[in-house]
Amino acid sequence: MTTIIEKSGKPTATTPRSTSVAADQVRFPTLHHIFALTKRGLLKTMRTPEALIDVTIQPIIFLLLFTYLFGGAMMGSTADYLQFLLPGIYVQSILFSAVAIGVNLNQDVTKGVTDRFRSLPISRSAPLIGAVTSDVLRYLVLSASLLITGFIMGFRVETSIWAMFGAVALAIGFSLCLCWVSVFVGMLARSPGAVQGILFLAIFPLTFGSNVFVQTDTMPGWLQAFVKVNPATSLADATRGLLSGGPVASPLLYCLLWMAGLLAVFFPLAVRAYRRRV
Amino acid sequence: MNTTSTDLAIDAQGLTKRFGDTQALAGIDLSARRGTVLGVLGPNGAGKTTAVRILATLLRPDSGTARIHGFDVQKQATQVRQNIGLTGQYASVDEDLTGMENLILIGQLLNLRTSAARTRANELLSWFDLTAAAGRPAKTYSGGMRRRLDLAASLVGRPSVIFLDEPTTGLDPSKREEMWDVVRSLVDDGSTVLLTTQYLDEAEALADDISVIDHGRVIASGTPDELKRVVGGQTLLVRPTDLDNVPQVTEILARIAGEQPASTRTGVLQVGVKDDAAMHTLVTELALARISVTELSLRLPSLDEVFFALTGKPTGSADITEGDAA
Ligand SMILES: Nc1ncnc2c1ncn2[C@@H]1O[C@H](COP(=O)(O)OP(=O)(O)O)[C@@H](O)[C@H]1O
Ligand SMILES: [Mg+2]
Numbered sequence: 001m002t003t004i005i006e007k008s009g010k011p012t013a014t015t016p017r018s019t020s021v022a023a024d025q026v027r028f029p030t031l032h033h034i035f036a037l038t039k040r041g042l043l044k045t046m047r048t049p050e051a052l053i054d055v056t057i058q059p060i061i062f063l064l065l066f067t068y069l070f071g072g073a074m075m076g077s078t079a080d081y082l083q084f085l086l087p088g089i090y091v092q093s094i095l096f097s098a099v100a101i102g103v104n105l106n107q108d109v110t111k112g113v114t115d116r117f118r119s120l121p122i123s124r125s126a127p128l129i130g131a132v133t134s135d136v137l138r139y140l141v142l143s144a145s146l147l148i149t150g151f152i153m154g155f156r157v158e159t160s161i162w163a164m165f166g167a168v169a170l171a172i173g174f175s176l177c178l179c180w181v182s183v184f185v186g187m188l189a190r191s192p193g194a195v196q197g198i199l200f201l202a203i204f205p206l207t208f209g210s211n212v213f214v215q216t217d218t219m220p221g222w223l224q225a226f227v228k229v230n231p232a233t234s235l236a237d238a239t240r241g242l243l244s245g246g247p248v249a250s251p252l253l254y255c256l257l258w259m260a261g262l263l264a265v266f267f268p269l270a271v272r273a274y275r276r277r278v
Numbered sequence: 279m280n281t282t283s284t285d286l287a288i289d290a291q292g293l294t295k296r297f298g299d300t301q302a303l304a305g306i307d308l309s310a311r312r313g314t315v316l317g318v319l320g321p322n323g324a325g326k327t328t329a330v331r332i333l334a335t336l337l338r339p340d341s342g343t344a345r346i347h348g349f350d351v352q353k354q355a356t357q358v359r360q361n362i363g364l365t366g367q368y369a370s371v372d373e374d375l376t377g378m379e380n381l382i383l384i385g386q387l388l389n390l391r392t393s394a395a396r397t398r399a400n401e402l403l404s405w406f407d408l409t410a411a412a413g414r415p416a417k418t419y420s421g422g423m424r425r426r427l428d429l430a431a432s433l434v435g436r437p438s439v440i441f442l443d444e445p446t447t448g449l450d451p452s453k454r455e456e457m458w459d460v461v462r463s464l465v466d467d468g469s470t471v472l473l474t475t476q477y478l479d480e481a482e483a484l485a486d487d488i489s490v491i492d493h494g495r496v497i498a499s500g501t502p503d504e505l506k507r508v509v510g511g512q513t514l515l516v517r518p519t520d521l522d523n524v525p526q527v528t529e530i531l532a533r534i535a536g537e538q539p540a541s542t543r544t545g546v547l548q549v550g551v552k553d554d555a556a557m558h559t560l561v562t563e564l565a566l567a568r569i570s571v572t573e574l575s576l577r578l579p580s581l582d583e584v585f586f587a588l589t590g591k592p593t594g595s596a597d598i599t600e601g602d603a604a
Contacts, residue, residue, distance in 0.1 A: 025391070032389065033386065039383075040372065040379075043374070043379060047374040047375070048374060111370065113371070113372050115364070115370050116370040116384075116431065116432075118335070119359060119362065119363075119364040119432075120384070121356050121357075121359035122387050
């Protein structure tokens with residue numbers, strides 16, 4: 001039988017209907033939403049050790065390990081190799097970090113967080129924009145931690161401070177084009193684990209089949225052919241040019257073409273997949 | 279019921295939805311008056327979650343229309359979202375964020391300034407006994423805590439229509455009672471609640487109106503009492519204090535009901551009757567005969583019996599397939 005339980009003086013869920021709701025409301029709702037969702041992305045990165053390690057410790061470990069392990073063998077001196085390697089590790093980290101956004105968005109769908117967002121009166125694209133924005137901030141952290149470690153190890157920017165900022169801008173611009181591949185896969189794959197698996201399948205050959213670690217002219221001809229068309233190579237070359245001097249224009253142009261291509265193909269695909277799943 | 283459409287907080291007509299070969303909804307109507315609880319009762323796979331997701335703007339129906347406070351769920355989704363709170367069948371909180379961060383995020387997404395969102399979060403955390411756990415990531419919460427946080431998240435915006443999809447499935451009995459109290463106080467505050475459940479006692483305890491659904495169709499709807507009447511009359515139950523009076527009471531009952539009463543336990547007599555006038559007659563007759571009784575009641579059939587009568591199957595046995603891909 002139904003027993004009516006008298007509620008004691010507990011505050012209730014829906015009362016008091018706030019009289020000052022209007023005063024509590026923000027002026028630019030969509031910006032406010034994106035800010036809140038960006039902050040969420042950053043909090044998640046800080047809470048998930050793997051995600052934080054991806055953009056901090058992992059690139060540093062690669063840098064230390066490769067420099068001191070292979071430096072002597074590769075170029076006779078660790079200092080010279082560091083100068084060559086750091087832009088390469090930068091590119092590698094950028095590629096590896098692209099996985100996170102797809103995994104995170106997929107997790108939101110599979111864990112029902114997306115449903116919660118969709119039941120709220122917010123723009124449908126706000127969670128996606130928030131994810132991209134927090135990604136950019138992660139890349140800034142990555143850039144800072146890698147460059148600072150490099151400086152401590154003896155890396156020198158041989159161009160100018162502006163060229164260095166240019167290199168950072170290029171890296172982040174490249175990530176912003178690449179992230180749509182990750183979003184696309186994230187919206188198609190069934191589970192976060194599958195997203196990671198599929199993306200690494202593409203990222204591994206791109207990273208290691210490039211001149212990120214080794215100069216192209218030391219490789220056999222067939223491999224050189226692949227390495228030369230690989231966007232990771234052109235990004236690494238352009239970054240080297242910007243940080244250590246050397247040709248910039250041609251690798252930069254080639255890199256920008258790749259970025260435009262990635263954007264043209266994967267941005268529409270990703271947005272369509274996102275709209276279907278979110 | 280002579281309700282005009284504006285009295286209806288929830289008004290769905292002819293909703294259908296097909297997933298591949300599965301006809302999840304085969305044309306269902308659901309409606310709830312403002313400030314009432316609509317219980318949607320059905321076994322696993324009946325289409326409850328699908329219906330809720332359509333009403334909460336998460337899923338488009340193949341055909342049919344649904345309105346929340348007069349706003350069309352497809353054409354006026356934003357207005358609908360301003361009025362609803364959804365607690366899905368599975369908790370949808372961000373497990374990496376703390377309870378507090380989760381609620382502040384929702385508040386911010388509902389256009390509250392961060393300080394106001396924090397105030398509201400504190401209010402809800404304390405109401406749901408989560409204050410002590412407010413600073414811990416939600417992944418460390420127990421199932422019951424997570425569910426409370428999820429419910430709190432759906433109340434941040436003080437919605438006037440609240441969807442609760444199987445809010446007590448998997449909770450232990452005491453937690454279930456707590457959840458029932460929450461639902462009651464939401465209604466006391468004037469909210470309309472649509473609650474899905476597989477438990478008959480839950481629908482009976484909370485709902486003003488019940489729609490029984492099975493295989494994507496409404497197979498019966500009405501108040502709990504109306505539903506029970508559909509299935510059969512009431513049962514008059516008497517237990518005389520003195521066992522020596524049993525034959526005399528049997529005779530009185532037989533006269534009133536026009537059929538021989540059954541005695542289920544020693545000294546307990548029961549017989550089906552057409553209407554509650556039988557109760558008055560019985561009381562008068564017992565008084566005249568100076569027979570005292572320890573138990574006297576007019577009982578409606580249980581909802582279990584209702585479901586059995588409506589579907590020919592006992593509840594729960596119908597298609598127990600975990601089909602919640604969504
Ligand atoms: N996304 C989906 N894809 C395929 N089938 C689904 C999907 N969602 C629900 N179904 C099917 O639709 C039917 C109704 O499901 P649901 O609404 O979840 O029922 P309930 O919530 O009453 O258990 C079930 O047979 C289920 O398997
Ligand atoms: Mg369900």
